[in-house]
Amino acid sequence: MRLLINIIILLGLTACSTTIPNVSYYKLPETEARLDSNRLEVTSIKLPDYIDHKDVVLELDDGTLHRANFHKWAENLDDGIVRLLEGSKSEGVSTLIELMIVQFHGLESGRIKLSGKWRKMSGDKTLWKSFDMELSVTKSGYVNMIEAQAKLIEELRSDIVSSNETDLKS
Amino acid sequence: MSNPQAKIRKSRRISSIWILPMIIFIVGGYVIYHSIQNQGPKITIEFSNAEGLVAGKSKIKARSVDVGLVEDIRLSADHKTVLVSARLDKEIEPLLTEDAVLWVVKPRIGASGITGMGTLLSGAYIELSPGLEAPGRRTFKGLDGVPNTPLETPGVRLVIQSKNAKSLSVGDPATYRGFCVGRIEAADFSPEQGVFEYEIFVEAPYHKLITTSSRFWNASGISVQADANGLSINTASMETMLSGGVAFDLPEQSQPGDTIENGQVFELYPNAKSVQDDPFEHYISYILLFDTSVRGLKKGAPVEYRGIKIGSVTDISFEYLPKGSSINIDKIPVPVQIRIDPARLEWRDSAEACINLAGELSDRVDIGMRASLETGSLLTGNLYISLDFYEGTEPAEIGTLGEHMTFPTISTGLAHIAQKVVDVLDTVQELPLKETFESTGGALDKASETLESINQVAIKLEELIAKDGTQKLPESIQKTLMDLQAVLSGFSKDSEFQHNLENAVKQIESTMLSLEELTDTIKSKPNSLIFPGKRKDDPKPKASANSK
Numbered sequence: 230m231r232l233l234i235n236i237i238i239l240l241g242l243t244a245c246s247t248t249i250p251n252v253s254y255y256k257l258p259e260t261e262a263r264l265d266s267n268r269l270e271v272t273s274i275k276l277p278d279y280i281d282h283k284d285v286v287l288e289l290d291d292g293t294l295h296r297a298n299f300h301k302w303a304e305n306l307d308d309g310i311v312r313l314l315e316g317s318k319s320e321g322v323s324t325l326i327e328l329m330i331v332q333f334h335g336l337e338s339g340r341i342k343l344s345g346k347w348r349k350m351s352g353d354k355t356l357w358k359s360f361d362m363e364l365s366v367t368k369s370g371y372v373n374m375i376e377a378q379a380k381l382i383e384e385l386r387s388d389i390v391s392s393n394e395t396d397l398k399s
Numbered sequence: 400m401s402n403p404q405a406k407i408r409k410s411r412r413i414s415s416i417w418i419l420p421m422i423i424f425i426v427g428g429y430v431i432y433h434s435i436q437n438q439g440p441k442i443t444i445e446f447s448n449a450e451g452l453v454a455g456k457s458k459i460k461a462r463s464v465d466v467g468l469v470e471d472i473r474l475s476a477d478h479k480t481v482l483v484s485a486r487l488d489k490e491i492e493p494l495l496t497e498d499a500v501l502w503v504v505k506p507r508i509g510a511s512g513i514t515g516m517g518t519l520l521s522g523a524y525i526e527l528s529p530g531l532e533a534p535g536r537r538t539f540k541g542l543d544g545v546p547n548t549p550l551e552t553p554g555v556r557l558v559i560q561s562k563n564a565k566s567l568s569v570g571d572p573a574t575y576r577g578f579c580v581g582r583i584e585a586a587d588f589s590p591e592q593g594v595f596e597y598e599i600f601v602e603a604p605y606h607k608l609i610t611t612s613s614r615f616w617n618a619s620g621i622s623v624q625a626d627a628n629g630l631s632i633n634t635a636s637m638e639t640m641l642s643g644g645v646a647f648d649l650p651e652q653s654q655p656g657d658t659i660e661n662g663q664v665f666e667l668y669p670n671a672k673s674v675q676d677d678p679f680e681h682y683i684s685y686i687l688l689f690d691t692s693v694r695g696l697k698k699g700a701p702v703e704y705r706g707i708k709i710g711s712v713t714d715i716s717f718e719y720l721p722k723g724s725s726i727n728i729d730k731i732p733v734p735v736q737i738r739i740d741p742a743r744l745e746w747r748d749s750a751e752a753c754i755n756l757a758g759e760l761s762d763r764v765d766i767g768m769r770a771s772l773e774t775g776s777l778l779t780g781n782l783y784i785s786l787d788f789y790e791g792t793e794p795a796e797i798g799t800l801g802e803h804m805t806f807p808t809i810s811t812g813l814a815h816i817a818q819k820v821v822d823v824l825d826t827v828q829e830l831p832l833k834e835t836f837e838s839t840g841g842a843l844d845k846a847s848e849t850l851e852s853i854n855q856v857a858i859k860l861e862e863l864i865a866k867d868g869t870q871k872l873p874e875s876i877q878k879t880l881m882d883l884q885a886v887l888s889g890f891s892k893d894s895e896f897q898h899n900l901e902n903a904v905k906q907i908e909s910t911m912l913s914l915e916e917l918t919d920t921i922k923s924k925p926n927s928l929i930f931p932g933k934r935k936d937d938p939k940p941k942a943s944a945n946s947k
Contacts, residue, residue: 282912287940297937339943365943374940
């Protein structure tokens with residue numbers, strides 16, 4: 230009888246147990262060594278609420294946004310973006326920018342969306358510019374998607390750096 | 400056969416069956432007698448309405464002790480008032496004096512605060528305040544409001560009269576030098592005298608402060624006045640400033656008078672200044688005739704003798720000039736009426752003192768006393784009247800103008816100034832100038848010595864500045880400023896403190912968002928805390944179709 234009770238308890242306990250998959254953590258990788266000597270300094274960055282957290286966001290084919298349960302950012306996303314934009318601190322005069330991101334996430338169909346607005350300030354001149362960028366992901370999986378997101382940030386940086394100084398308005 | 404007949408015999412004894420009713424009757428009678436014998440007095444109170452009172456429920460209280468019960472409430476015969484019948488305890492009978500007061504206690508919000516809050520739960524009741532007169536009264540007229548002070552409270556009730564009802568109302572405080580010593584208990588208008596009458600109760604022992612010499616004034620608000628003495632601002636206590644009230648005190652230079660009794664009547668002065676201006680009952684009145692402009696002279700302006708106030712200006716008007724008089728139209732003098740208070744000259748405040756002072760002043764006029772207009776304040780340009788002695792004046796005397804006495808005046812205008820200038824020049828002419836110049840040479844020598852001393856001080860000052868300690872002083876100030884800058888930079892936008900603060904705020908935001916998600920989850924699935932269920936695997940992002 231005692232044996233029977235022990236077996237029932239054991240079965241009950243095993244019935245409650247579940248297998249929890251491992252959670253993967255990511256940070257935006259620096260894609261390649263930067264050659265330009267231009268230096269950016271992000272004075273302000275604003276993320277939309279839907280990505281301003283630790284869950285990686287994926288837009289599904291039906292248009293709904295999915296916050297991943299098992300794929301998380303290892304750092305604050307805005308810190309990661311600032312890190313990529315500013316790069317390593319080098320000597321020289323830096324250009325101050327303010328960044329307001331409207332959307333920045335991957336799509337289940339294999340693309341990355343990045344849009345928003347930046348403001349570049351140099352001396353007493355300033356330039357506002359909107360951006361709306363997309364990038365295709367060549368391989369499936371979250372790792373490749375994160376790499377593509379980092380690449381898109383690098384493209385944004387290039388755009389900001391290469392923006393014509395004459396566009397700046399006083 | 401004949402049946403036997405029962406013999407019926409009338410019994411003379413009372414049947415034993417009546418014993419029990421008789422006992423009941425006797426006991427009942429005794430109970431009724433005892434009840435009537437011990438029944439307290441029944442009183443009738445007339446109120447304007449019976450709001451809050453309930454027959455058989457509302458109580459009569461004296462000093463918050465239950466002493467009776469309302470038995471009946473009905474309208475009066477003319478339907479204009481309410482008659483409340485109440486039965487009181489027998490031992491309360493001595494409290495039903497002729498001057499006893501009854502009123503309904505219920506929540507009230509008034510100038511004196513919120514009262515009767517306790518009746519919100521217990522219901523309204525009638526409060527009985529016994530008086531001091533003989534007992535025996537059975538019908539009363541109830542008060543509409545709460546009497547501020549129980550009648551037996553020691554103190555004094557007096558009446559102040561005013562020609563206007565300026566900002567005074569029942570419940571306002573009566574203050575003595577800013578300290579509240581009583582309240583206005585009633586306000587009424589006397590059509591016969593055309594004055595407002597306020598009944599004031601001043602508590603013991605402060606009622607001893609009031610004598611026949613006391614003066615009452617309206618202490619409401621702030622009084623700003625510009626007069627010959629410049630600008631003055633008068634305020635009473637904060638309470639009276641906000642809620643109004645009366646203040647009383649003895650006027651300056653006044654001695655306490657006789658003690659007062661209940662009902663003493665006082666005049667209400669408009670403000671404290673008016674009390675000090677004209678506090679005395681007896682005075683002598685004169686008309687002054689000025690040939691110059693009296694612009695800047697106002698009613699209430701002081702009349703001074705060598706800087707000491709002895710009276711005040713009471714009126715400025717041409718009406719004192721006799722009508723149809725033969726005064727040259729080019730030289731119409733301006734009549735100014737003044738009063739001089741004997742009490743301000745340490746005389747008694749009496750009619751006899753006035754007569755004596757008038758005689759004294761008449762003698763002084765003979766030896767050169769005159770009235771003149773003087774500037775009291777260059778700031779406001781106000782004038783006052785000065786009585787003083789002037790040498791070389793033309794002979795004059797106290798005259799009459801109609802029914803008024805006139806006091807001779809003297810001009811202190813340009814002519815007076817010219818005389819002064821001549822006097823000054825005469826004085827200069829008499830100065831020993833030669834001796835003065837000689838002594839001036841000596842003074843210059845002294846000045847040279849002084850300059851030499853100053854030079855030496857300057858040298859010593861230079862030495863002091865050259866010292867290391869003095870030189871290092873700016874350096875230490877600079878160091879202190881740098882330290883201060885370092886401290887402030889710790890709180891700047893780029894500082895670590897600021898960074899940590901931003902991170903902390905971010906963490907709090909993140910936690911709040913997680914809590915919000917948790918709340919949403921619990922709402923949709925209340926048992927999710929115990930049975931979390933299996934979370935689905937995340938959908939996997941695919942490679943773009945274009946890249947294949």
